[in-house]
Amino acid sequence: MPKLIATRADVVPLLAEVFRTRGFSAASLSEITEATGLGKGSLYNFFPGGKDEMAQAVLDDVESWFQGEIFAPLRSARPLGERLSLMFSNVIEYFASGRRICLVGVFALGMERDRFEDQIRSFFADWIQALRLALEEGGNSEQPRELAEEVVSGIQGALILGRGLNDPNRFVAILHRLEDRLLKESALR
Amino acid sequence: MPKLIATRADVVPLLAEVFRTRGFSAASLSEITEATGLGKGSLYNFFPGGKDEMAQAVLDDVESWFQGEIFAPLRSARPLGERLSLMFSNVIEYFASGRRICLVGVFALGMERDRFEDQIRSFFADWIQALRLALEEGGNSEQPRELAEEVVSGIQGALILGRGLNDPNRFVAILHRLEDRLLKESALR
DNA sequence: GAGGATTTGTACCAATCAGTACAAGTTGTA
DNA sequence: TACAACTTGTACTGATTGGTACAAATCCTC
Numbered sequence: 001m002p003k004l005i006a007t008r009a010d011v012v013p014l015l016a017e018v019f020r021t022r023g024f025s026a027a028s029l030s031e032i033t034e035a036t037g038l039g040k041g042s043l044y045n046f047f048p049g050g051k052d053e054m055a056q057a058v059l060d061d062v063e064s065w066f067q068g069e070i071f072a073p074l075r076s077a078r079p080l081g082e083r084l085s086l087m088f089s090n091v092i093e094y095f096a097s098g099r100r101i102c103l104v105g106v107f108a109l110g111m112e113r114d115r116f117e118d119q120i121r122s123f124f125a126d127w128i129q130a131l132r133l134a135l136e137e138g139g140n141s142e143q144p145r146e147l148a149e150e151v152v153s154g155i156q157g158a159l160i161l162g163r164g165l166n167d168p169n170r171f172v173a174i175l176h177r178l179e180d181r182l183l184k185e186s187a188l189r
Numbered sequence: 190m191p192k193l194i195a196t197r198a199d200v201v202p203l204l205a206e207v208f209r210t211r212g213f214s215a216a217s218l219s220e221i222t223e224a225t226g227l228g229k230g231s232l233y234n235f236f237p238g239g240k241d242e243m244a245q246a247v248l249d250d251v252e253s254w255f256q257g258e259i260f261a262p263l264r265s266a267r268p269l270g271e272r273l274s275l276m277f278s279n280v281i282e283y284f285a286s287g288r289r290i291c292l293v294g295v296f297a298l299g300m301e302r303d304r305f306e307d308q309i310r311s312f313f314a315d316w317i318q319a320l321r322l323a324l325e326e327g328g329n330s331e332q333p334r335e336l337a338e339e340v341v342s343g344i345q346g347a348l349i350l351g352r353g354l355n356d357p358n359r360f361v362a363i364l365h366r367l368e369d370r371l372l373k374e375s376a377l378r
Numbered sequence: 379g380a381g382g383a384t385t386t387g388t389a390c391c392a393a394t395c396a397g398t399a400c401a402a403g404t405t406g407t408a
Numbered sequence: 409t410a411c412a413a414c415t416t417g418t419a420c421t422g423a424t425t426g427g428t429a430c431a432a433a434t435c436c437t438c
Contacts, residue, residue: 023299026214029426039386041430050427101298108353109290109298110212117355124353146366149350153363154339157346161338164297164313166306174342177335218396228416230400239397 008046008057011036016058020101024055024112055112059119062103065094066127074130080138081183087131088179091155098162098171105156127152138186147185154178197235197246200225205247209290213244213301244301248308251292254283255312263319269327270372276320277368280344287351287360294345316341327375336374343367 018027018035032054033040047053069090074083095102104123107116128148135144155175162171207216207224221243222229236242258279263272284291293312296305317337324333344364351360 021300023212023214025212026300028424030424033387040427041387042385044427045384104353105349106298108349109295111210111215113352113355120353121355124350146362149359149363150343150366153346153350154343155346156349157342157344160294160297160345160349161313161342163302164293164309166302166310170338173335174338177339217394219394222417229397230417231415233397234414 009061011038011043011046012057012061015054016061016103019055019058020103020106024051024107024110027051052115055107055116056119058103059107059116059123063119063123066123069094071126071130074134080134080186083134084182084186085179088175092172092175095159095171098159098168101159101163102156105159124152135186141186147182151178151182198250200227200232200235201246201250204243205250205292208244208247209292209295213240213296213299216240241304244296244305245308247292248296248305248312252308252312255316258283260315260319263323269323269375272323273371273375274368277364281361281364284348284360287348287357290348290352291345294348313341324375330375336371340367340371 014036015032018032021027022031029040029043029051032051033043036043038046043054044050047057049056070087073086073090076083078086094100104120107113108120108124113120128145131148131151132144135141135147141147155178158171158174158178161174162168203225204221207221210216211220218229218232218240221240222232225232227235232243233239236246238245259276262275262279265272267275281287283289293309296302297309297313302309317334320337320340321333324330324336330336344367347360347363347367350363351357
């Protein structure tokens with residue numbers, strides 16, 4: 001038996017990866033025990049609520065990361081261009097240049113959407129709001145909300161396209177183009 | 190027993206809906222028999238290869254529709270602006286204003302991506318190519334390929350955002366904005 | 379060393395699963 | 409009416425499933 005240093009928090013990123021790879025419904029407990037290295041009993045010790053609780057923990061973790069690394073920096077006092085570019089580089093890194101999918105986006109498309117409705121909605125709403133407020137603060141964007149929506153949806157779509165074309169470089173290319181546009185439109189006027 | 194008018198082709202759109210709602214892996218034969226109104230024996234009569242063959246049939250059907258209603262019109266000899274606007278109205282209609290997800294996109298994000306790799310790839314590649322060629326023909330777009338990619342990925346992402354925010358209107362709004370931009374940029378110079 | 383906390387993985391439960399086989403029932407056509 | 413084609417849904421197969429229960433083993437701390 002391995003050293004007892006595992007905490008619930010250590011398990012969550014591993015769970016996330018199983019759910020990304022297998023999807024939520026299709027991820028069996030066998031696969032989860034294998035991916036996490038935990039026995040079934042330990043899994044239920046950490047997540048007495050079962051798979052639902054695991055998914056909830058994963059969503060919390062993803063959201064927490066985005067709050068800290070994407071939304072909060074957008075709300076900082078640094079120069080707007082810097083904030084925007086930081087968002088893109090963090091997003092590109094987080095999605096492993098297109099090789100790692102967005103779990104929240106996947107859940108939004110599937111049966112899980114209803115079960116985690118509030119959290120999924122607030123994830124996207126928070127992202128759009130953080131970006132919108134940043135753009136409004138810059139004062140140079142026409143229709144900041146619409147632009148923010150287009151950027152966030154464009155990032156999600158770029159993940160699909162990169163996967164669909166089996167070419168993660170398309171993901172990165174689209175994001176750089178979105179970034180260039182955003183920087184340009186936020187400097188308008 | 191119902192009248193014997195069912196053909197394989199009648200069943201496919203019903204299958205598509207089950208897969209959209211339940212996902213491929215999680216869609217059980219019970220649910221499929223219920224949704225299609227066919228007995229298990231009849232299902233296997235139509236699709237001896239089982240669920241895989243059903244998914245294949247569905248993908249063929251989706252692709253066929255897109256070829257006929259999206260890609261081919263983009264390749265027609267009509268005025269460019271007309272072609273572009275027709276694409277958007279057909280896409281908005283097909284995705285039921287954001288209430289119906291794109292199965293190819295969902296498959297691209299999931300385990301099915303590897304199984305149906307060629308077909309998923311060609312779906313997106315064909316779309317981008319049709320749009321790119323149309324833009325090139327117009328002669329006014331800088332970077333037609335990049336723009337085409339951004340539009341196709343934007344449409345996919347808009348589906349995620351509309352679902353995620355539980356507000357299909359966001360889907361329609363983003364698409365209209367993409368359309369406006371496309372029309373503007375294809376009229377440049 | 380003692381003892382509480384953690385971990386393991388099996389037995390069990392009740393259920394479901396995709397696919398195979400096929401007898402019985404129904405439909406459609408000549 | 410006869411008969412081929414189609415449809416049905418059950419029995420069966422071998423497998424897997426999430427979750428519960430828990431004895432035994434191991435770890436960690438005092």
